[in-house]
Amino acid sequence: METCGSCSSNNLPQGCKNNGACGTGNCNSKLSVFDWLSNIHSPEFNNHQPQYLEVRFKNDRKDFYIKDSSLAINIGDIVAVEASSGHDVGVVSLTGELVKIQMKKKKVKYEEILKIYRKATPKDVDIWQNFKAKENRVMLEARKISKDLGLQMKICDVEYQGDGSKVTLYYTSEGRVDFRQLIKEYAVAFRSKIDMRQIGYRQESAKVGGIGSCGRELCCSTWLTDFRSVNTAAARYQQLSINPQKLAGQCGKLKCCLNFELDIYVDALADFPSSQTILDTEKGKAFCIKVDVFRKQMWFTYTDNSISWYPINIYDLKKLIELNKKGIIIKPLDELLEKEIVKVDLIEENNLNRFEKRTKSNNKKRSNNKTKSKKNEKLLNNPVNEKKNSGQRKKNSRKNNP
Template identity: 35%
Template structure:
């Protein structure tokens, strides 16, 4: 068994695993580690875990050391440098007349690279901008175009629920969310009702999807033909959470409300999204 710790490099980001060696660490401690981007400083968010070494494809790297006062001062200097770089880059973007919006700047711990994150509707030729920035900061420059979900995660804000964005508060990775989920959960397919501030489908649609999928296995769908005590009819409306159905009885205008357990399904229906709905919701599933 191998003892490991979990380290994050951003407040809400992916957790990476390292071997702490003999170091006594607790959550919140800063550690210096080697990553694919070079030497970085991260925060310990998980301690005292033992795993089977064979469960990881690649060997677990050891930490270099626990961050000391000198390292913490380096982090503060880097943060100040990032703020200055942000303003300078915005000026350079305006000078080069590029159609892009700067979102964030990140400076690696060892100062060997600066990363500039931006959004743009189309591809941007930023080669001259990179040269300009390299001449100012005398280090390796990397520009990364990100999607609107990543932008929301970096900038943060309040969702329509009144709470801070899930992505900037606790979601480490984005989960795939589909229009089908909203349809299966019986939500109105109104873009303003099911999309977040980023303009994409709300991440929270994923949270209860497993429960809805389980309920759908045992509940007749809209369009299903069922047998009730009043006769055969067609399901017109379904409330998955209460298990109640509204059924129109054949050869009459009578619409009754019954429990799903009180009917016999003769032919189940299908959940479908028509072309007009898809057209109205085009683009909501993207990144």
């Protein structure tokens, strides 16, 4: 699907056939929530009661609002909502009972919820679209002003309020920034109320977007909204090498996907003995050097000879640990292990020349077939053989026709 900028007419996307009411900002941004409780109402449902809605603004910014019972609003409608000063314009992304569940999850206070004024008029939409078109130019100009003032910060995104009375500038910085002179410069340049909001590097990459090392769009810019802290313990549980260049994402922090499978690894490692286990054998002490979660094995090696590694199944390992606890020294690891199974690569997956071998064998077969056919042609074309064959044919015809 193309982006809304390329498949649109009159600033309304036509490729997704929602005519500007898809509520996603553009075709590649975070998807709207599917309302699986749209046809279910609570026992206390009353048409005259005020209803709560979720409204989406630029990128992943959402907020909850209350509407009057007389307003008929559905998902995808563009609405004008109450703001701290003036009004804002957004797209309704969720309605019904699922909104209350989301509000309870995010611990929203009902007394602080703002109102929905009305459905956006064509004039509201035109003003909103005009200010949205200015955001990229304003961001570049804001970066230039902050650089001229020598401030250690980066303006990564700009968002205008629906009526243009306020502009919010999102920035990243490692330290504290003095905004006194900066806000004066911004107010003169943009002629609007200025709101500065500091965000983290993960939120910055979510707003900017990009392609990850996996070849797909970044999770934070497509669907991930809950940015949990990631530490190196998640990599250790998954037996990954602590390499910052491989574990870091485009934001410079540890990849969020390290948390996706962490719970599975933690549950699997619950059955494993401690990686600090030391076995007393007749050849000396052996310590754990590697853990294979999928095969449920732990590899051990001797302290004196760390070249040879020995895989031991965790269930057999627990028995050996119990013997050591009783004071029994176990046999050497090479005697305890079964005979090594010879692995045969049937499909020759690791062989780089596998295709060359097949072509050579095929060429040999073809050459052999060609030589055989040439020999047969020579025999047939030989005049001596032709005379013998003709004589034999005459004899056969005389016998058949006396």
